[in-house]
Amino acid sequence: MTESTINQHRLANQQITESTFMKPSDLVAWFGAMQAQDFLAAKWALGLRMPGATEETIEQAIVDRSIIRTWAMRGTLHLIAADDSRWLLTLLRPRLYVACSGLLRRLELDEKTLVKSYDAMARAMQGGKQLIRSELKDALEQVGIPTHDLRINGLLVRAAFDGIICCGVRRGSENTYTLLDEWVPATKSMEHDEALAELTKRYFMSHGPATIQDFVWWSGLTVAEARTGLSMLNAQLVQETTNGKTYWRTQQEPNFQDTSLVVHLLPSFDEYLVGYKDRSAALGALDLKQVVSAGNGIFNPILVIDGRVVGTWKRTIKKNIVSIDPALFYPLTEEQQQAFAVTSQRYGQFKGLDAVWPAEVGVAMP
DSSP: OOHHHHHHHHHHHTTSSSOOOOSHHHHHHHHSOEEOSSHHHHHHHHHTTSTTOOHHHHHHHHHTTSEEEEEOGGGOEEEEEGGGHHHHHHHHHHHHHHHHHHHHHHTTOOHHHHHHHHHHHHHHHTTTOOEEHHHHHHHHHHTTOOOTTTHHHHHHHHHHHTTSEEEOSOBTTBOEEEEHHHHSOOOOOOOHHHHHHHHHHHHHHHHOSBOHHHHHHHHOOOHHHHHHHHHTTTTTEEEEEETTEEEEEESSOOOOOOOTTOEEEEOTTOHHHHTOSOOHHHHTTOOGGGTBOTTTOOBOOEEEETTEEEEEEEEEEETTEEEEEEEESSOOOHHHHHHHHHHHHHHHHHHTSEEEOOSOOOOOOO
């Protein structure tokens, strides 16, 4: 496979060029999980993959509790289909414990303190209450649990790992937290091997072609677990080796399209880039530092043409207008500039705003 072929497969499997889902919960389930520490970006990550979707479409799925936002892969906030919440957290929990153990020790949060915090959270949120961070801090402080510095982060994250809490509906610009067992009362469970095979299948179906190292990075599982998961899917995936790298992908060939005249505005932390350890196929000759902010590791929103990153973009909202401003690494042709206008209009429709953009977007940065 060439890098171009890899990108075309990924664009299709990631539902960017081949949108097949109409419900947010079905789309999130297809991926297994979608990174979502930036909630505004996560909404567009779903919206661009669902024809006709608006912000309200995604927010309603949160209100309806068909998708939830919680800490999952790599201890980072993700969107998960509600039906998958129990088995997914159970599968990931051992690795999540390992990932956060050092932080909890530094914060002096032992098991006794954690259990005490869970009891306090349960009492404070009982009855379907959705509390913001400051309200939870007050509840914990009242039972003698300090929440200074990063301690509240450690308490919230560990409670999410243990399936005690998840995010509720945002209150203005703030996250709320609620009890998972009340928010999503009943979901399916799986034995370990069944869950491992299911997550492995979903990753390679939605992200393939991808390597074991990509899957390990994305899931936080061990290499041994990833190999075990793949061994259970021999009949469902195709294995190909190119340039010394072994990729797994679906057997079905996507309906390849000419994407050279289509511009995709992908949000920060989109799965198309962040879902892989090796991002060279999408970046080409670019350095990752050109799309990741120095010092904080934030993935900037990216422009993608024909599977390759060609620039970054930012949006500015004023009243009823969203301004979309690109910063290009490569010049755009006249046809690609027209395609940029089309996708900018689509973003405006998603936001329910009038979209505007520079008259000339074809010149690359010096």
